[in-house]
Amino acid sequence: MRELPTLPMPAPEPPAEGYTRREALVxxxxxxxxxxxxxxxxxxxxxxxxxxxxxxxxxxPAELQDRLAQMEKRYTESYGKPVKVSATPAQEGxxxxxxxxxSRCIGCRKCVYGCVEENNQSRDPQTHWITVLExxxxxxxxLQNANAFYDHETVPAPGKFYMPVACQQCENxxxxxxxxxxxxxxxxxxxxxxxxxxxxxxxxxxxxxPYGARRFNWGTPGIPKDEFNPVTEYLGNRPRQRGVVExxxxxIQRVRQGLYPKCVEVCPVGARKFGNLLDPESEIRxxxxxxxxxxxxxxxxxxxxxFYYYGL
Amino acid sequence: xxxxxxVGNFVTGTARxxxxxxxxxxxxxxxxxxxxIVQASFAFAxxxxxxxxxxxxRDSVSWGFYIGNFTFFVGVAAAAVLxxxxxxxxxxxxxxxxALFGELLAVASIVMCLLFVLxxxxxxxxxxxxxxxIGRMNLPSAIMAxxxxxxxxxxxxxxxxxxxxxxxxxxxxxxxxxxxxxxxIFSIPMAISIHTVTAxxxxxxxxxxxxxxxxxxxxxxxxxxxxxxxxxxxxxQILRKVSAFEIKDEAIHKVAELMAYAMGFNLFxxxxxxxxxxxxxxHELVHYQYLFAxxxxxxxxxxxxxxxxLAFAVISFFLFLIPKTRRNMVTMNIGCVLIxxxxxxxxxxxxxxxxxxxxQLGQVYAYVPxxxxxxxxxxxxxxxxxxxxxxxxxSVAILFExxxxxxxxxxx
Numbered sequence: 001m002r003e004l005p006t007l008p009m010p011a012p013e014p015p016a017e018g019y020t021r022r023e024a025l026v027x028x029x030x031x032x033x034x035x036x037x038x039x040x041x042x043x044x045x046x047x048x049x050x051x052x053x054x055x056x057x058x059x060x061p062a063e064l065q066d067r068l069a070q071m072e073k074r075y076t077e078s079y080g081k082p083v084k085v086s087a088t089p090a091q092e093g094x095x096x097x098x099x100x101x102x103s104r105c106i107g108c109r110k111c112v113y114g115c116v117e118e119n120n121q122s123r124d125p126q127t128h129w130i131t132v133l134e135x136x137x138x139x140x141x142x143l144q145n146a147n148a149f150y151d152h153e154t155v156p157a158p159g160k161f162y163m164p165v166a167c168q169q170c171e172n173x174x175x176x177x178x179x180x181x182x183x184x185x186x187x188x189x190x191x192x193x194x195x196x197x198x199x200x201x202x203x204x205x206x207x208x209x210p211y212g213a214r215r216f217n218w219g220t221p222g223i224p225k226d227e228f229n230p231v232t233e234y235l236g237n238r239p240r241q242r243g244v245v246e247x248x249x250x251x252i253q254r255v256r257q258g259l260y261p262k263c264v265e266v267c268p269v270g271a272r273k274f275g276n277l278l279d280p281e282s283e284i285r286x287x288x289x290x291x292x293x294x295x296x297x298x299x300x301x302x303x304x305x306x307f308y309y310y311g312l
Numbered sequence: 313x314x315x316x317x318x319v320g321n322f323v324t325g326t327a328r329x330x331x332x333x334x335x336x337x338x339x340x341x342x343x344x345x346x347x348x349i350v351q352a353s354f355a356f357a358x359x360x361x362x363x364x365x366x367x368x369x370r371d372s373v374s375w376g377f378y379i380g381n382f383t384f385f386v387g388v389a390a391a392a393v394l395x396x397x398x399x400x401x402x403x404x405x406x407x408x409x410x411a412l413f414g415e416l417l418a419v420a421s422i423v424m425c426l427l428f429v430l431x432x433x434x435x436x437x438x439x440x441x442x443x444x445x446i447g448r449m450n451l452p453s454a455i456m457a458x459x460x461x462x463x464x465x466x467x468x469x470x471x472x473x474x475x476x477x478x479x480x481x482x483x484x485x486x487x488x489x490x491x492x493x494x495x496x497i498f499s500i501p502m503a504i505s506i507h508t509v510t511a512x513x514x515x516x517x518x519x520x521x522x523x524x525x526x527x528x529x530x531x532x533x534x535x536x537x538x539x540x541x542x543x544x545x546x547x548x549q550i551l552r553k554v555s556a557f558e559i560k561d562e563a564i565h566k567v568a569e570l571m572a573y574a575m576g577f578n579l580f581x582x583x584x585x586x587x588x589x590x591x592x593x594x595h596e597l598v599h600y601q602y603l604f605a606x607x608x609x610x611x612x613x614x615x616x617x618x619x620x621x622l623a624f625a626v627i628s629f630f631l632f633l634i635p636k637t638r639r640n641m642v643t644m645n646i647g648c649v650l651i652x653x654x655x656x657x658x659x660x661x662x663x664x665x666x667x668x669x670x671x672q673l674g675q676v677y678a679y680v681p682x683x684x685x686x687x688x689x690x691x692x693x694x695x696x697x698x699x700x701x702x703x704x705x706x707s708v709a710i711l712f713e714x715x716x717x718x719x720x721x722x723x724x
Binding site: 133142144147148149177178179182202204206207208212214215218243244245 | 367448460518
């Protein structure tokens, strides 16, 4: 296998000890109530554990390790191969940024399907974190004339240009603001994540997101065992349940290990750029400082960390 | 009697009152509601098994009929209690009864609201995440967390007042006026706040220009003043036929007049919104075009309803505004039905769906509720109306049919 390019980043530090711990006094009571309702307590220990599962930020380091081990065991059984679930913390001195060259994108959707495989998105029903919009060159960027469902034999179609959209990883994310239960938040490295075990599926975040980036699991996600990616992250590409929301995480399971996001890697025309915004020597900083860059729906003050530019 | 036996006696006694001694229309009505609930339980079981994929909602239109109904009933709940204000100002005789029936309607409506949210969320088993102290509420920033708080306080206040009044009536003891009226007065600003907070839920989203308008909350309040009283007016007419409940025609006509002003204001606010959108003619006009006509040469499935809602609003406005039609019981009742239907369509269909169509990336998904959604919604209606009917039956029995009350033959 050829060596993949890696992301220039500060040397990783040992994982920080201890997430913010909050004493959940009433949890014991809840366990009792749940035990009473779940018939056959012993057989349904797993269901009970899920029911009383704590918020990610409320887990003590020991509880987190237990939870990770439990998940690995469960997913390994479900998908018939060893599954790794990590909870890699953000590194200091890193703020991830993304740039996409609209003058290069040909609308091939390689990124869409690369993302689906890497991030264990449901194949049936189909979930795509990336939406590629097709627009007329004459009309410029006008979402009202965009078509997400183009279906040509070959791309690019004459007279058209393409604009892939996924989570813009806002600095001021409306989805985080409207979530009633803090199931989604922005990490120190700028990635907006979701705790799939805490999300109640109310879809306020989908209504609040100006970029159509969030996906709801309307049905039970279906992933063929042989296509399942066993390298997963708690707040990233581990399997999602029915009834919760998911979205792009800049491939948190890759970028926190120093790899590029999958979409960057699979783009055949080099339209996708990624790096550390806090590193003055990074490619992403070069693009922002030297190219004609713009962000989507700037007037909404969401301050995305996803930049579009014209490189040619 | 000890308190426990008193309460036990109250529970069994009221249960008997709720189910015994009705006429055949009463039992037929209960049967209809029961059928609604039974058929809905099958539809809900299906939804529970397969997920919300059995609705027509998708990522493009991620809220639909359920949340529209939720919004509508928040309005009904708010306006039901507010009827005590004119009852007090104009010194109607049965102010206690008006307050009580308003509170009962509020209780039933909030129960429907909570059920509509419960059937809409993807993980109803995780409802406890939004309970204060046990879960993890995103305060102060999430409007939905605030909404959960105010709705539950409002439900608790109305439930306490209504059950206390009925309990005192049952045991023939005098209720504590200070306690009851301070809670009733507290529930008036609460009523305004539940509908305002619900409006802010939509209003605060910059991602949805259709909702991101400062007059959304005033529009909510104005339209609620139409739908809530419409239900109560019809109830009052039924009650004075079948029980000793007395309310003068003048009081009923006064409510109709107030509804005319509320509807007039509602139409004015709507007109202001329509003017702004069409005259400025920005990209954001697409949502109104979808509401009233369609996009890309395709007719919108909701346009017919939007026009119906507007027509009903205008007709009922004039029916209630003109003294002659307002005082005629037939035209007034037609007005009640039309105004209720108008606001129901406005909240249930015309508020939510165009907000999502086209979506944030300009894609059009023509949402129409699935049969599962319609059936589950019918069941929630069934539960709410059943609860309301039983509570009203018990209250009427205690207030007007008990020996200690001034027993009067029901006048036909």
